[in-house]
Amino acid sequence: QKEVEQNSGPLSVPEGAIASLNCTYSDRGSQSFFWYRQYSGKSPELIMFIYSNGDKEDGRFTAQLNKASQYVSLLIRDSQPSDSATYLCAVDANNLFFGTGTRLTVIP
Amino acid sequence: NAGVMQNPRHLVRRRGQEARLRCSPMKGHSHVYWYRQLPEEGLKFMVYLQKENIIDESGMPKERFSAEFPKEGPSILRIQQVVRGDSAAYFCASSRDRGGLSQPQHFGDGTRLSIL
Numbered sequence: 681q682k683e684v685e686q687n688s689g690p691l692s693v694p695e696g697a698i699a700s701l702n703c704t705y706s707d708r709g710s711q712s713f714f715w716y717r718q719y720s721g722k723s724p725e726l727i728m729f730i731y732s733n734g735d736k737e738d739g740r741f742t743a744q745l746n747k748a749s750q751y752v753s754l755l756i757r758d759s760q761p762s763d764s765a766t767y768l769c770a771v772d773a774n775n776l777f778f779g780t781g782t783r784l785t786v787i788p
Numbered sequence: 789n790a791g792v793m794q795n796p797r798h799l800v801r802r803r804g805q806e807a808r809l810r811c812s813p814m815k816g817h818s819h820v821y822w823y824r825q826l827p828e829e830g831l832k833f834m835v836y837l838q839k840e841n842i843i844d845e846s847g848m849p850k851e852r853f854s855a856e857f858p859k860e861g862p863s864i865l866r867i868q869q870v871v872r873g874d875s876a877a878y879f880c881a882s883s884r885d886r887g888g889l890s891q892p893q894h895f896g897d898g899t900r901l902s903i904l
Binding site for chain 2: 712716729774
């Protein structure tokens with residue numbers, strides 16, 4: 681059984697702080713990792729994807745991958761109230777397996 | 789609109805009826821995926837299709853559910869003899885050719901299916 685684990689939260693951070701979202705996965709053969717944002721009642725929206733160990737930055741978002749530890753994370757710098765959403769980690773192991781998501785609340 | 793198009797956005801059916809959900813992938817995308825999301829739960833993979841081929845249907849329930857992606861027209865997810873437990877949001881996603889590494893999947897707005 682291929683599993684993707686996320687802390688369901690809720691994670692609350694003050695506006696302007698760094699939000700750190702974590703994800704672990706079970707399939708060592710996984711090659712591709714994705715972060716999606718989902719607002720309540722809406723569809724998942726792709727934020728970042730990462731294939732190689734290390735950090736990948738895009739604006740306020742940084743994805744971090746450590747394949748040895750089977751761990752992927754998403755950092756959101758200068759968090760804004762509009763970042764309040766559920767963040768889904770997805771791991772590709774033949775097909776895309778999603779975690780249940782972490783609910784983030786950014787407090788103004 | 790060049791995004792993934794799903795219709796209808798909302799679908800209400802009575803128990804025992806059939807539900808047909810449609811999905812047109814993004815322009816340039818030839819891979820289509822269907823997912824189901826129950827309230828307060830994660831997305832669950834159902835089926836992966838390319839034109840005229842089902843590549844992986846390991847997430848599809850064995851009965852009542854079927855999917856197709858014909859040469860012309862949208863992909864269709866069909867649920868026969870619906871039951872209350874089929875009530876969920878059904879999302880379609882599409883991607884470019886996979887190649888060596890999976891390409892990002894882009895999601896449609898989903899179809900919210902309600903069974904009376």
